[in-house]
Amino acid sequence: MPDITTLGNQTRNEAIPGHPLGVKPSGNALFAAKNLRDVIGAFRSWPDELIFMLLEFLDCPNLLQLGRTCKAFYAFTRAEELWKTLFIRTPPASFTWRGTWRSTYLNLSPSKVAFVDCSNLFSDALHRPLYCAHISLDPYASNIPARNQITRLPNLTPEEFQDKWSDTPFILTEPVKEWPVYHQWSVETLLPKHGKSLFRAEAVDWPLRTYVDYMKYNSDESPLYLFDKEFVSKMGLKAGPIDQEPATAYWPPQCFGKDFFSILGNDRPDRQWLIIGPERSGSTFHKDPNATSAWNAVVRGSKYWIMFPSSSKLPPPPGVYVSEDQSEVTSPLSIAEWLLGFHAEARRTPGCIEGICKEGEILHVPSGWWHLVVNLEPAIAITQNFIPRAHLIAALDFLLNKADQISGFRKDVQNPYEQFVTKMQESHPDLLRSALEELKKKSEGKKRKWDEIVRGTPSTDASAEPEATGFSFGFAGDDSDVEVP
Structure with missing residues (x-):
């Protein structure tokens, strides 16, 4: 049956497939008579995110070995992000894409992928990626x-x-x-x-x-x-x-x-x-x-x-x-x-x-x-x-x-700003001069603004005592068009 999903003010039927191992969102545990987390010992008190942090340190043999210990860990060690990370870290010499990162890394055909019923495991960390992968745009x-x-x-x-x-x-x-x-x-x-x-x-x-x-x-x-x-x-x-x-x-x-x-x-x-x-x-x-x-x-x-x-x-x-x-x-x-x-x-x-x-x-x-x-x-x-x-x-x-x-320059380009200014001076000197003058005015304007923030706005009355002002972070960055890669 499709899930009934509420997004903002919209309620609609979403054709979200069930988790391949039957894992359900964590809220379903409130009404469950059985929970696979109860049999993973001390790990039962760990948040899902902490368990994944631990699993990220394991290599392929250790992930497979841990997955054989119980159904809950089998489900956790099947998480695609773990196998994607392994693939990128130690890619196979040759491979055929087989539909999932795990199957591709292990070279498993669909008929050889085991199904283990984990329908009594409740985890948002395992269910959310599946849900996000199938939402309608x-x-x-x-x-x-x-x-x-x-x-x-x-x-x-x-x-x-x-x-x-x-x-x-x-x-x-x-x-x-x-x-x-x-x-x-x-x-x-x-x-x-x-x-x-x-x-x-x-x-x-x-x-x-x-x-x-x-x-x-x-x-x-x-x-x-x-x-x-x-x-x-x-x-x-x-x-x-x-x-x-x-x-x-x-x-x-x-x-x-x-x-x-x-x-x-x-x-x-x-x-x-x-x-x-x-x-x-x-x-x-x-x-x-x-x-x-x-x-x-x-x-x-x-x-x-x-x-x-x-x-x-x-x-x-x-x-x-x-x-x-x-x-x-x-x-x-x-x-x-x-x-x-x-x-x-x-x-x-x-x-x-x-x-x-x-x-x-x-x-x-x-x-x-x-x-x-x-x-x-x-x-x-x-x-x-x-x-x-x-x-x-x-x-x-x-x-x-x-x-x-700065990004995208070759490593042997030592000072992109100087190189750019030099080339602009050769080909567009008037345009460069005008741009640098505007840049200087902009920089001086920022300095005046900073001085006013730190020292307070000068009084127009020369005989008046300067008004005491405290230091204030009254800004959020600068006025430049900053690029964040």
């Missing part, structure tokens, strides 16, 4: 309030982008439809030529054919996401402006104008990625690296986006927590978990915008914007980061003041 990606909807446009001119749209997310519906890859690419057409080529999928490098098998047959809460920065060379593509590369496979829409990171040539940071993933795969909340802007073009499938502006006056999105220096981001473990717990609140939060980028469309992510994206169906996309003229100051600020958070 439709309620979250539909009925978007009018005030939240991302603007959709056929196309823009470079002047329109610079004057009005560089700080605003939008979807363009026409440019991608001109790309050769839009007419040529699908999973099926890529496999004959590139099926044996290795592509990066988070922490693993797999042949495309193996990854496609995984796409089609997995039940992961957070499906593995193919995100490869070297796809252009691997696939023998030509990519660039169509007026410079007549046989180009795709090109950035002209409205985005010059990418100022391009002046670094081969010393520029990573900038372009092929993205392939099944339904439910995607990226949790983040900002794009090095204060860059980005575009994301959907070649096949569709993606749901939810986005928030970033400012010292605004908190991060609901359910997202940022360290004091803004270098680390903490959020729920999976996209589904965030949707279940925080989506309703996020939709009501000022500044929230949402939209679906459909097949053949391209979405603009301005510098500094928080964004979460999830595939609503199996999808292929290309994304590229860039520095438009409107965000040159933000990029300079980041490279100068956030050196410990």
Whole structure:
């Protein structure tokens, strides 16, 4: 029978399959006459999370041995995240994807996977990943309030982008439809030529054919996401402006104008990625690296986006927590978990915008914007980061003041800020001078603000005694467009 699940103010039937071992949510233990936890000795008083922390230290033989001691530990040692971690830590020399991380690691065909009835075990930690892996995305990606909807446009001119749209997310519906890859690419057409080529999928490098098998047959809460920065060379593509590369496979829409990171040539940071993933795969909340802007073009499938502006006056999105220096981001473990717990609140939060980028469309992510994206169906996309003229100051600020958070440069690029300034001086001296002057004014403004916070606002009456003020943390970070990878 399907579960009756309440999400926010909605109650609906969800076709959530039962746990393969019969494990039930912990609340069911209140009415149970028997509980398998009662026979695991001292471990019965341990929270599930603590048990998993212990199991993470075990290798394959020890996990299997512990799983043979009782039904409860059999269920705990079957958890997919444990076997995914083992696979990534010590991958087999060769393997065939067999539907689960455990079966793949142990090379078990479906007929050899044992069924042990654990229906008297009650655990949210075991049941939640299964539930999150099967929730419907439709309620979250539909009925978007009018005030939240991302603007959709056929196309823009470079002047329109610079004057009005560089700080605003939008979807363009026409440019991608001109790309050769839009007419040529699908999973099926890529496999004959590139099926044996290795592509990066988070922490693993797999042949495309193996990854496609995984796409089609997995039940992961957070499906593995193919995100490869070297796809252009691997696939023998030509990519660039169509007026410079007549046989180009795709090109950035002209409205985005010059990418100022391009002046670094081969010393520029990573900038372009092929993205392939099944339904439910995607990226949790983040900002794009090095204060860059980005575009994301959907070649096949569709993606749901939810986005928030970033400012010292605004908190991060609901359910997202940022360290004091803004270098680390903490959020729920999976996209589904965030949707279940925080989506309703996020939709009501000022500044929230949402939209679906459909097949053949391209979405603009301005510098500094928080964004979460999830595939609503199996999808292929290309994304590229860039520095438009409107965000040159933000990029300079980041490279100068956030050196410990810079990412994507080769290790032999010693000082990205100095290299970037040197190249800008050679090619765009007037623009650089103007940007550095604005950056200096911005820095001086922050210093004055700090002095006022520490010492108090100076009195306009020269004869008056200075007003006593206490030290106050009356701010939340700085005003720069900070990127948190």
